[in-house]
Amino acid sequence: MTGTGPRRYHPFFALGFMRRTLLLYLVPLVQVLFAREWQALWRALAQDVALFCLLALVSAVMLRASSWELDAAGVLHLRWDLILSFERRIQNSQLAAVQIERPMLYCLAGASRVTLYPALLPKGQAVTLHLTRRDARMLADRMMPAPQQEIYHPAGGQRLAFALLGANSLSTLLLVALALRQGDNAAEQIALEQINQAAAWAARWLPAGLAWALTAWTFLFGLSLVRSFSHTLFYRVWRGGGVLASRGGLLVRVERRFRLDRLTCAEVRLSPGARLLRCYPVYLTAGCCNIDAPLFVYRAGQEDLVRRLLPGFQMPPRQPFSLAWLRGRSLVFLAPAGGCLGFLILLLLVASWALPAALPLLALPAVVCTFWLVCEIEGLLREGAWPTEKHLTFLRQRRMSMHCVCVFSPATALRISQSPWGVLRGRATLTFAYPGRLRERVRSIPLSDALACAAFLERNDLYDKDHPV
Known part of the structure; x- marks a missing residue:
């Protein structure tokens, strides 16, 4: 070479x-x-x-x-x-991920934007290079070769779910799900009817300014949906040579490559839309590369596909419900949504007496906060961390989604902290510190589970030192 x-x-x-x-x-x-x-x-x-x-x-x-x-x-x-001369060296073994982007303007000029993500540096120190298309391809193939062995193409409903989950809107998911149930030929008519009904409702119950704001948000989200769908065109995921890669897009061509031995964690996000469609997006974090875009989407029952693309991936174990699990658990889970909902209920009570015309305006955010509170109750019931056979897994509720995370990196550090209430109740907060200065918290779990996770990482760290690759 x-x-x-x-x-x-x-x-x-x-x-x-x-x-x-x-x-x-x-x-x-x-x-x-x-x-x-x-x-x-x-x-x-x-x-x-x-x-x-x-x-x-x-x-x-x-x-x-x-x-x-x-x-x-x-x-x-x-x-x-x-004037001054300096040089920076980057070895291919130091990289966790490589991303090649080609927006439309770059395609016309024959250019590519290459971003190199080191495994141990923070995200702000990722290296971005502007190269020709041929140089970008050659650089990626030399520094992180990815021969195509295991290939996955999203098609049909999976492509639709991929686009919708990328746009991330529950209302549009409900609309599209309703249209698909009526049949392919009537899908467009059903969608237009639902949009007309929503516009009529907005014009009847909402003030003019808020109705215009809602219309503008719908239009902008439509553009986001079109952009997300264009990303699924010509999209494929493959694995080979210890690298997991993806490529696709129409308006913006994007290719990402992740080194499996530098993979920090993989997570499946159970959002309301994902549960409605029974299609679950998979997100990857490698070093300082933490991109908020799903790598692929799999249907319920296709867990073998995830294990083929991500060898060793494990979902957190299902824990049976028990009152002992909830005993002593902090109600901090319910504070954000509960506080907002309580404030809106107070406003509704005042408006019912002083300004009845504002009730519909306040009812809409109250419904959203109620749904948010239901999601936080699920986090209260399920959030936790458990070591499995090969990896450390945890469940983390964030906003309206439940994150199922499998930790791959042996360099992960843990911090166990307890408040005075936690000391009395035997509870602790577990903070995961990943390479690349990324952190994740699991709140109010039993202290015994936190200590078991720390012991698991310590055993695996000693094993890696005794058996170097």
Whole structure:
């Protein structure tokens, strides 16, 4: 394997610097806002042109002074040589994930945006490079090769669920589920009828400003839904060579690669929409790469697919309900939703006496908070952490979703903390500290479970030291 030799970045590297300085162009226009004269406008435009030429010259110098090189050993060298010279080296073994993005403008210019995520550094220190399409592909194949062995293509209902769960709206999920039950031919008609009914309800019961805000939110969410669906086009997930990868998208082509031996955790999010469709999204965290987009979606009963793509993945064990589990548990789970719901109920009582016309306006957020409270009650009943045969697993309720997490990284650290109430009741809060300075908390679990998790990680850490790879 030979090295690439020193290479230049794509000119979009300089455009990235220009984009970060757009605010400077607005400074001369502030004079026009106060002066309100044509002469001030022409003077501001002349200043903007001069500023643009200066920044373009600085960008050209930056592009000329920067270079990258991949040597025969697979080490990436990032160099800067202008007045001061320095070099940064990145080994492929230090990387946890690689992402290649090609938005529409990048596709037209033949460019790609490559983001390299180190395994141990925080997310803010991820390295972003602007390369040509061929260089980006070559760099990813050299630093994290991913031969296609186990391939998965979402199709049909799974693609629809993938798009909807990416957009993340319960109302649209209900709408689409209703349309699909009526049959494919009537789906569009059913959807339009539901939208018309929602618009009529908004116009009848909501004030004009709030109705317009609701309409604008619906329109923006529609754009988000279209973008999410375009991401599922030409989408596939594959595993090979110790790497799990995905590629797809129409308007924005995105490819992600995760090293399985650097994988921090995998989680399945049981959101209300996922439970309605019985399709569950899988999210990955590797090092400092924590992208809030599902890698793939699987249907209920397809757990074998998850285990084929993610060897060793385990869901948290199902715990039978018992009053002993709830004894002494803190009610901090119910505080956010309970507080909001109590405040809205108080407003409803006052409005029923002083302003009855505002009751429908206050009833809508009260219903949302009631549903939120139901989700937090589920967290009160189920949240916990348990060691399994190979990995540490835990359940964490966040907002309206239940997160089922399987921890892969042996470098995970635990912190066990107890409040005075927890000491009396034998409860503790468990904080997971992942590589990449990411943290997750599991609240008010039995102290015995927290100590069992700590002992499990200690045993596995000693085993890894005695049996190095």
